[in-house]
Amino acid sequence: MMLRVFVTLKPSVLDPQGMTIQKTLAGLGYSQVEEVRQGKYFEIRWAGDLSAREERDKVETIVARVLSNPVIEGYRIEWPQEIPA
Protein backbone atom coordinates (compact mmCIF):
# COMPACT_ATOMS: atom_id res chain seq x y z
CA MET A 1 0.00 0.00 0.00
CA MET A 2 1.22 3.48 -0.79
CA LEU A 3 0.94 6.32 1.69
CA ARG A 4 2.00 9.93 1.43
CA VAL A 5 3.44 12.10 4.15
CA PHE A 6 3.78 15.88 4.19
CA VAL A 7 6.14 17.47 6.68
CA THR A 8 5.94 21.24 7.02
CA LEU A 9 7.49 23.82 9.29
CA LYS A 10 5.14 25.09 11.99
CA PRO A 11 3.62 28.46 11.06
CA SER A 12 5.65 30.25 13.74
CA VAL A 13 8.99 28.95 12.38
CA LEU A 14 10.90 31.07 9.86
CA ASP A 15 11.56 29.40 6.49
CA PRO A 16 14.71 31.01 5.02
CA GLN A 17 14.71 28.59 2.05
CA GLY A 18 11.14 29.53 1.13
CA MET A 19 11.91 33.23 1.59
CA THR A 20 14.87 32.92 -0.78
CA ILE A 21 12.68 31.27 -3.41
CA GLN A 22 10.07 34.02 -3.01
CA LYS A 23 12.71 36.76 -3.45
CA THR A 24 14.23 35.01 -6.45
CA LEU A 25 10.81 34.75 -8.10
CA ALA A 26 10.06 38.41 -7.33
CA GLY A 27 13.39 39.27 -8.99
CA LEU A 28 12.29 37.33 -12.07
CA GLY A 29 9.16 39.45 -12.24
CA TYR A 30 6.71 37.14 -10.48
CA SER A 31 5.39 39.64 -7.96
CA GLN A 32 2.21 37.55 -7.51
CA VAL A 33 4.17 35.13 -5.34
CA GLU A 34 3.51 36.53 -1.87
CA GLU A 35 4.95 33.69 0.17
CA VAL A 36 6.64 30.33 -0.36
CA ARG A 37 6.99 27.69 2.36
CA GLN A 38 9.03 24.60 1.58
CA GLY A 39 8.33 21.24 3.14
CA LYS A 40 9.18 17.61 2.64
CA TYR A 41 7.12 15.00 0.91
CA PHE A 42 7.50 11.24 1.29
CA GLU A 43 5.94 8.36 -0.61
CA ILE A 44 6.13 5.17 1.45
CA ARG A 45 5.38 1.68 0.17
CA TRP A 46 4.09 -0.26 3.20
CA ALA A 47 3.89 -4.06 3.27
CA GLY A 48 1.51 -4.38 6.24
CA ASP A 49 -2.24 -4.12 6.39
CA LEU A 50 -3.07 -0.48 7.08
CA SER A 51 -6.69 -1.23 7.94
CA ALA A 52 -5.33 -2.50 11.29
CA ARG A 53 -5.18 0.23 13.92
CA GLU A 54 -1.80 -0.96 15.25
CA GLU A 55 -0.21 -0.80 11.80
CA ARG A 56 -1.38 2.80 11.42
CA ASP A 57 0.05 3.55 14.87
CA LYS A 58 3.45 2.31 13.64
CA VAL A 59 3.26 4.67 10.69
CA GLU A 60 2.40 7.56 13.03
CA THR A 61 5.38 6.71 15.23
CA ILE A 62 7.76 6.66 12.25
CA VAL A 63 6.50 9.95 10.91
CA ALA A 64 6.49 11.71 14.27
CA ARG A 65 9.91 10.42 15.43
CA VAL A 66 12.00 9.78 12.32
CA LEU A 67 10.65 11.77 9.40
CA SER A 68 9.82 14.98 11.24
CA ASN A 69 11.24 17.10 14.03
CA PRO A 70 8.33 17.72 16.41
CA VAL A 71 9.95 20.83 17.84
CA ILE A 72 9.69 22.80 14.62
CA GLU A 73 7.65 20.67 12.20
CA GLY A 74 4.16 19.34 11.82
CA TYR A 75 3.03 16.52 9.55
CA ARG A 76 0.05 15.16 7.70
CA ILE A 77 -0.41 11.55 6.59
CA GLU A 78 -2.49 10.74 3.54
CA TRP A 79 -3.70 7.16 3.88
CA PRO A 80 -4.63 4.96 0.92
CA GLN A 81 -8.17 5.74 -0.24
CA GLU A 82 -9.64 2.49 1.07
CA ILE A 83 -8.59 3.35 4.67
CA PRO A 84 -10.96 5.52 6.74
CA ALA A 85 -9.25 8.62 8.19
Place this chain on the structure above:
Amino acid sequence: MMLRVFVTLKPSVLDPQGMTIQKTLAGLGYSQVEEVRQGKYFEIRWAGDLSAREERDKVETIVARVLSNPVIEGYRIEWPQEIPA
Protein backbone atom coordinates in the same frame (compact mmCIF):
# COMPACT_ATOMS: atom_id res chain seq x y z
CA MET B 1 -4.92 32.00 -2.96
CA MET B 2 -2.92 29.06 -1.71
CA LEU B 3 -1.58 26.42 -4.04
CA ARG B 4 0.45 23.31 -3.33
CA VAL B 5 3.21 21.84 -5.45
CA PHE B 6 4.74 18.37 -5.22
CA VAL B 7 8.09 17.74 -6.87
CA THR B 8 9.17 14.10 -7.09
CA LEU B 9 12.05 12.27 -8.72
CA LYS B 10 11.09 10.46 -11.91
CA PRO B 11 10.53 6.73 -11.27
CA SER B 12 13.69 5.81 -13.20
CA VAL B 13 15.90 8.05 -11.02
CA LEU B 14 17.61 6.54 -7.97
CA ASP B 15 16.74 8.17 -4.64
CA PRO B 16 19.70 7.58 -2.27
CA GLN B 17 18.10 9.73 0.45
CA GLY B 18 14.91 7.66 0.39
CA MET B 19 16.92 4.42 0.33
CA THR B 20 18.85 5.55 3.43
CA ILE B 21 15.61 6.28 5.26
CA GLN B 22 14.22 2.87 4.28
CA LYS B 23 17.38 1.11 5.55
CA THR B 24 17.36 3.10 8.79
CA LEU B 25 13.73 2.18 9.42
CA ALA B 26 14.43 -1.49 8.64
CA GLY B 27 17.28 -1.32 11.19
CA LEU B 28 14.81 0.03 13.75
CA GLY B 29 12.59 -3.00 13.14
CA TYR B 30 10.12 -1.49 10.66
CA SER B 31 10.41 -4.17 8.00
CA GLN B 32 6.99 -3.18 6.59
CA VAL B 33 8.59 -0.16 4.93
CA GLU B 34 9.40 -1.54 1.49
CA GLU B 35 10.37 1.70 -0.20
CA VAL B 36 10.67 5.40 0.62
CA ARG B 37 10.91 8.13 -2.02
CA GLN B 38 11.53 11.66 -0.84
CA GLY B 39 10.26 14.69 -2.70
CA LYS B 40 9.75 18.38 -2.17
CA TYR B 41 6.56 20.11 -1.17
CA PHE B 42 5.81 23.81 -1.61
CA GLU B 43 2.96 25.96 -0.36
CA ILE B 44 2.68 29.13 -2.42
CA ARG B 45 0.52 32.14 -1.57
CA TRP B 46 -0.40 33.70 -4.92
CA ALA B 47 -1.81 37.22 -5.21
CA GLY B 48 -3.21 36.92 -8.75
CA ASP B 49 -6.51 35.48 -9.92
CA LEU B 50 -5.89 31.81 -10.64
CA SER B 51 -9.17 31.41 -12.49
CA ALA B 52 -7.44 33.19 -15.39
CA ARG B 53 -5.69 30.78 -17.76
CA GLU B 54 -2.64 33.05 -18.14
CA GLU B 55 -2.10 33.24 -14.38
CA ARG B 56 -2.11 29.45 -14.19
CA ASP B 57 0.38 29.35 -17.06
CA LYS B 58 2.72 31.55 -14.99
CA VAL B 59 2.49 29.10 -12.10
CA GLU B 60 3.28 26.21 -14.45
CA THR B 61 6.32 28.07 -15.77
CA ILE B 62 7.64 28.75 -12.27
CA VAL B 63 7.16 25.16 -11.17
CA ALA B 64 8.66 23.66 -14.33
CA ARG B 65 11.65 26.01 -14.54
CA VAL B 66 12.48 27.16 -11.01
CA LEU B 67 11.08 24.68 -8.49
CA SER B 68 11.89 21.48 -10.36
CA ASN B 69 14.62 20.05 -12.53
CA PRO B 70 12.84 18.66 -15.59
CA VAL B 71 15.71 16.30 -16.38
CA ILE B 72 15.18 14.18 -13.27
CA GLU B 73 11.98 15.44 -11.62
CA GLY B 74 8.29 15.58 -12.28
CA TYR B 75 5.74 17.77 -10.54
CA ARG B 76 2.09 18.03 -9.66
CA ILE B 77 0.22 21.25 -8.87
CA GLU B 78 -2.79 21.20 -6.56
CA TRP B 79 -4.94 24.23 -7.38
CA PRO B 80 -7.31 25.87 -4.90
CA GLN B 81 -10.59 23.94 -4.75
CA GLU B 82 -12.58 26.61 -6.55
CA ILE B 83 -10.36 26.31 -9.67
CA PRO B 84 -11.25 23.57 -12.20
CA ALA B 85 -8.29 21.24 -12.92
